[in-house]
Amino acid sequence: MRKKERAIFTVFLWLVFLVFPSPSHPDSRVEIHKLRHHVHPSFTRVVVEIGKVREFNYNELKSPDRVYVDIYQAKLNAILHNHAYPIKSDYLSQIRIAQKVHSTVRVVVDLDFNKAYYRVWHLPDPFRIIIDVYPKESPVLPPPPKLKTSIIRQLGLGIQRVVIDPGHGGKDPGCIGKKGLQEKEVVLDVCHRLKTLLESLGLEVIMTRETDIYLDPETRTVVANQKQADLFISIHANASRNRKLSGAETFFLNLSQDPSVVETAARENATSTKSISEMRETIQKILQNTKIPESKELAHTVQRNLVKSLSQKYSGVKDLGVKGGPFWVLIGAEVPSVLVEISFLSNPTEEERLGQSAYRQTIAHGIYQGIIAYKSTLEKGID
Ligand SMILES: [Zn+2]
The missing domain is CATH 2.60.40.3500 (Immunoglobulin-like)
Known part of the structure; x- marks a missing residue:
């Protein structure tokens, strides 16, 4: 192109850019x-x-x-x-x-x-x-601290507000499948699907993260407590050195000697800066006053419904059951809290399935059914 043409072309490109700005992401906030x-x-x-x-x-x-x-x-x-x-x-x-x-x-x-x-x-x-x-002047001594009346919340029998916690995020990808599928991305999508289902039931749903950001495991339950939620569900994808291992399992907070549970907990806790000994002390304190029996029951209803939902559509779904485990993300929750390992990213079949939206929807639906089942057992208990 000659110089003049080139100049005109450059102006033209700018005009195109001004008139048709690049389409923005649905939520670029x-x-x-x-x-x-x-x-x-x-x-x-x-x-x-x-x-x-x-x-x-x-x-x-x-x-x-x-x-x-x-x-x-x-x-x-x-x-x-x-x-x-x-x-x-x-x-x-x-x-x-x-x-x-x-x-x-x-x-x-x-x-x-x-x-x-x-x-x-x-x-x-x-x-x-x-x-x-x-x-503007030298600091004046602060006034004496006011006594804060502690907010003691009594858990109602129904469930109105659910906190969903998509595991990992930001700099922490969680586990990564052989084909490159990342845990943080899969679980975020499953949680968005679960949120939509629960909201259709009229429940209020709060997500600890809605985008790809990093949050400390120990601060996640803070959302559940602050928002006075009735349930806390943390969603993760599993990994094992044994690539044949597959299936779904659900955890509630407890001490465990089971080596496979310790392996999962060590991986899920990896981003936490707290030391294991510090954690043991914390768990000892927590075990006395947390909602362990309710969490265990919630874990069972969620696990049962998740496996049922998956088995109706997919072959070879393994029920790895409900286990107690020392997960940082469950410590400090004042409400029934569970951690669901939806499938194994380390297993080739499950990695492939986790990449499909139909499979993610089936998982979300199973967990949703579990929450409804838990909700209805509580409501039956009223009279
Ligand atoms: Zn995880």
């Missing part, structure tokens, strides 16, 4: 799940972990005094929905975070402009927004 703050002696720092570069804007508002930061193309993870962090300081009272509109997350810092000034800035890799608040 980055999921925000971490807001940290630290009260230093000379200032308070708020860090919003975002992970991907996002546009943001900040401004101040009066009566009451506050600074807000709007983060665009972002959505809040359930763990942070309408969350507030009270701060014991005389220049800053609290930090709040909420989904302002569909694609905007707003962080608000309630402060006193007579006593404080602030700075909003950001850091790359991973992208995060930082709000620093400085007292």
